[in-house]
Amino acid sequence: MSRPDLYFSLIHARASFPNEWVERFYRRLDEEVRSRANPPPGLRPGSVHYATEREARTARTDASPGVRVLVPLYTREFLHDPPPDFAPYLNRPFDVADLPFVHPVMWDVYVPPRAVCGIAQALSLGTAVREYEVCGMATICRHNAYAGELRQIVELLADRIVRAAEHPAHRPEWMPAEVPAVSGPSPEARFLIAVARAPRVSGEWTPFEPERFAVADRAVQAARRLLLLPEVVDALDPSPGADEARDSAGVLLLDPAALLDAQTRPLVEVLLRSLPRWTAVVVVAGRDPKLREPCADAVQLSGGTAQVARTAPEFVRVVTDAIHRARRHFLRGHPS
Incomplete structure (x- = not known):
């Protein structure tokens, strides 16, 4: 005799360690579902x-119980590389009402520009909660100020899970009859780490002593912590295409020495004057006194928005802030 099904499975972009906020959200949702359950x-x-990659891998080797509803937490990272236990459902036809039902949650505010399973019902969770649409569920979970919004969304989702799980022969009312139109930035919304360095330099850019970390790599790590999909490009190389920065959020890591060279200075001047506001500028200065004047030039050319990093800790703080600002401006101001 087969084991009875469970109500739902929560799936997220797992790492080697548990995500505290995913864990809290899961426990709260499980409690609400159990309080309503009449199986x-x-x-x-x-x-x-499964909180970690290891747990999920171990579970796939065992006989896992069946579930009636899948609840994936959609983020850029998740949609770019879905976990194996959800990958078969990502592009599932919208009109399929077979078990398991799929009801995602917008953990991040990113909406993909292509049809993926369950976007309509995920967005509908926030019909009466503007913060969900603007911030995403992860932000709501992190801030006590959103306690009422958190309760409202979790209770609505629990109601939907229970009704769908207990009445599997009926199409859930939250499942749309037709696929919604979806608009957004370019597929998978790259986050550009653009690098503008002085000519005749090669190798990794490690301007800070004694840490000697590569600044582009550190920027990539900071972007990934926000579940973005970073790509490092040469800002002074015309081959990638002039419109890249206008179609993707990003940061420009500028070597101020590029403003001291007659070859690159005109290119940097044009670049700084033409960047969209969803590209934030970080001037990687170090402590070289010869770079004070070009640093000031860079800030002026950027309209006063560029931030200067002279030490390794300052760079980590500045680049993290720049990534946040660029992403926020892109989500608010990018043309559809």
């Missing part, structure tokens, strides 16, 4: 959640 034969209270 018919073939169903039992409970849910599934």
Whole structure:
């Protein structure tokens, strides 16, 4: 005799360690579902959640219980590389009402520019909660100021899960009859780490002593912590295309020595004057006194928006802030 199904499975972009906010969201959702559960034969209270990659790999080698509803937490990272236990459902036809049902949550505010399973019902969770649409569920979970909004969304999602799980023969009312039109930035919304260095330099750019970390790599790490998909490009190389920065959020890491060279200075001047506001500028200065004047020039050419980093800790702080600002401006101001 087969084991009874469980109500739902929560799936997220897993790492080697648990995500505290995903864990809290899961526990709260599981409690709300259990409090509403009145399982018919073939169903039992409970849910599934694998907090880490290792847990998920181990579970795939065992006989995992069946579930009636999948609840993926959609982010850029998740949609770019979905976990194996959800990958078969990502491009599932919107009109399929077979088990398991799929009800995503917009953990991030990114909406993909292509049809993926469950976007309409994910967005509908925030019909009465503007913060969900603007900030995403992760932000709501992190801030006590959104306690009421968190409760409202979790209770609505729990109601939907319970009704769908207990009445699997009926198409859930939250499943749309037709696929919604989706608009947004370019597919997978790259986040550009553009590098503008002085000519005749090669190798990794490690301007800070004694840490000697590569600044482009550190910027990539900072972007990935925000679940972005960073790509490093040469800002002074015309081959990638002049419109890249206008179609993607990003940061420009500028070597101020490029403003001291007659060959690159005109290119940098044009670049700084023409960047969209969703490209933030970080001037990687170090402590070389010869670079004070070109640093000031860079700030002026950027309209006063560029930030200057002279030490390794300052660079980490500045580049993280720049990534936040660029992403926020892109989501608010990029043309559809």
